[in-house]
Amino acid sequence: MLNRAAVTTVTAAALGALVAAAIMVPRPAPELAMPALTPPTVAAVDEPSPPLPVILPDFDREQGLSLAGDAWGDAEIAVEPVERRVVSLGRGGTLIQLLLDAEVPREQAHEAVAAMRKVHNPRQLRLGQEFSVLFDRTGEEPRFVGFEFQPAVEKVVSVTAGDEGFRAAEIEKPLARLTVGARGTINSSLYQAGAEAGVPMPILAALIRTYSYDVDFQRDVHEGDGFEVLFDRYTTEDGSIAREGAIRYAALKLGNKVLPVYRYEFQDGTVDYFTRKGESIRKALLRTPIDGARISSKFGMRRHPVLGYSKMHKGMDFAAPTGTPIYAAGDGVIEEAGQKGSYGNYVRIRHNGKIQTAYAHLSRFGANIRRGARVTQGDVIGFVGTTGRSTGPHLHYEVLENGRQTNPLKADMPTGRTLDGKEMARFKALVAEVDEEFARATAVAAAQPAGTLELVSASGEETVKSGACSREPGC
Numbered sequence: 001m002l003n004r005a006a007v008t009t010v011t012a013a014a015l016g017a018l019v020a021a022a023i024m025v026p027r028p029a030p031e032l033a034m035p036a037l038t039p040p041t042v043a044a045v046d047e048p049s050p051p052l053p054v055i056l057p058d059f060d061r062e063q064g065l066s067l068a069g070d071a072w073g074d075a076e077i078a079v080e081p082v083e084r085r086v087v088s089l090g091r092g093g094t095l096i097q098l099l100l101d102a103e104v105p106r107e108q109a110h111e112a113v114a115a116m117r118k119v120h121n122p123r124q125l126r127l128g129q130e131f132s133v134l135f136d137r138t139g140e141e142p143r144f145v146g147f148e149f150q151p152a153v154e155k156v157v158s159v160t161a162g163d164e165g166f167r168a169a170e171i172e173k174p175l176a177r178l179t180v181g182a183r184g185t186i187n188s189s190l191y192q193a194g195a196e197a198g199v200p201m202p203i204l205a206a207l208i209r210t211y212s213y214d215v216d217f218q219r220d221v222h223e224g225d226g227f228e229v230l231f232d233r234y235t236t237e238d239g240s241i242a243r244e245g246a247i248r249y250a251a252l253k254l255g256n257k258v259l260p261v262y263r264y265e266f267q268d269g270t271v272d273y274f275t276r277k278g279e280s281i282r283k284a285l286l287r288t289p290i291d292g293a294r295i296s297s298k299f300g301m302r303r304h305p306v307l308g309y310s311k312m313h314k315g316m317d318f319a320a321p322t323g324t325p326i327y328a329a330g331d332g333v334i335e336e337a338g339q340k341g342s343y344g345n346y347v348r349i350r351h352n353g354k355i356q357t358a359y360a361h362l363s364r365f366g367a368n369i370r371r372g373a374r375v376t377q378g379d380v381i382g383f384v385g386t387t388g389r390s391t392g393p394h395l396h397y398e399v400l401e402n403g404r405q406t407n408p409l410k411a412d413m414p415t416g417r418t419l420d421g422k423e424m425a426r427f428k429a430l431v432a433e434v435d436e437e438f439a440r441a442t443a444v445a446a447a448q449p450a451g452t453l454e455l456v457s458a459s460g461e462e463t464v465k466s467g468a469c470s471r472e473p474g475c
């Protein structure tokens with residue numbers, strides 16, 4: 001029943017001048033389901049779902065009965081005169097108190113919340129969460145019959161009174177997958193251009209991570225360069241965005257170079273990005289283990305600002321605001337996570353028998369980052385800070401080869417999987433399909449006048465105050 005969304009074209013005008021269109025596509029077939037990167041939590045609701053409490057837009061006593069609708073329109077909904085009191089969770093408030101305030105008898109409030117616990121953890125309730133408290137108005141006195149709320153765009157939790165007490169259910173709405181295409185010209189930064197083109201932040205961050213093996217976004221991107229991106233978006237049937245999905249295709253135009261990448265899922269379910277020729281763009285280490293930072297000091301000899309003589313800098317410094325997440329540059333095991341002299345808060349990962357990476361001056365560590373823990377490339381291992389001997393918030397990053405610091409830009413790392421034979425044939429077919437999809441998704445935008453982006457800074461002039469290691473050994 002979810003596949004009924006035949007190929008319908010929907011324009012996404014709201015995405016801005018440079019953007020494009022969204023095309024309704026059928027949900028992915030199970031064998032093409034999204035991999036771990038973007039969990040395919042598209043709910044199936046083919047089974048008879050538990051009774052949804054009636055949601056009345058507004059109870060109108062004059063009219064008596066109003067027709068209830070839950071925006072899905074395809075279910076027969078019983079018509080009942082139910083009053084709905086909408087309340088929202090305040091700071092420090094509890095759900096029980098909220099129900100009491102809505103005039104729910106104490107015992108029933110406790111029973112209803114106890115029932116809810118079976119499907120939803122009350123600790124996960126957000127501040128400001130709205131609840132509809134439902135009362136049957138057929139009798140003389142309003143009778144509490146349950147409550148419901150939407151913890152996420154695609155989820156409804158409902159608690160209803162029955163003959164045997166309260167019952168709770170969590171209903172997941174089916175999601176539609178849209179394919180969204182966008183392109184833009186970079187005048188100041190990719191972030192700026194992406195935002196102007198309506199590309200949401202999670203997709204921009206993923207785009208930067210996807211290219212972080214090969215592109216140094218501080219040095220390699222210049223005014224007049226451009227990008228293209230095609231990504232999935234999951235929406236509920238009423239058009240609300242539930243979440244952004246994976247990037248299926250992207251291209252960066254840097255000077256005369258164009259770097260297209262395609263997302264490909266192997267038959268065994270692993271996913272990677274490949275050039276048009278079928279070469280993996282993955283390297284064993286990320287080139288930049290942090291988003292949106294700029295290099296404030298490179299590996300090599302440098303003149304010390306205070307002492308005035310040249311000294312070896314055995315890592316790379318990335319200036320970024322305190323709290324900016326730092327990613328594990330590659331898969332590996334945490335060898336050290338703690339305070340380490342002038343390095344301040346320090347994490348070191350062993351990637352294989354030869355290569356380690358180290359991260360210094362962190363303000364704090366990522367969740368579960370401790371000695372012996374296993375990490376995957378891209379996991380957050382900590383956050384930028386200025387602990388230890390440091391002149392300002394920055395990440396000091398080292399790549400160690402056989403225990404010695406080496407230039408991260410020159411470290412020779414093996415690349416990822418390659419495509420051959422049957423996989424290559426599948427990939428070629430996918431490339432053709434995706435190219436066509438991108439053309440379709442952006443055709444509508446091309447018909448609209450292209451927006452001009454404001455030039456904010458001619459050459460990405462640096463406004464962040466430089467953070468750098470001071471004269472500590474090994475830094």
Ligand SMILES: [Zn+2]
Nearest residue numbers: 317396469475
């Ligand atoms: Zn440094």
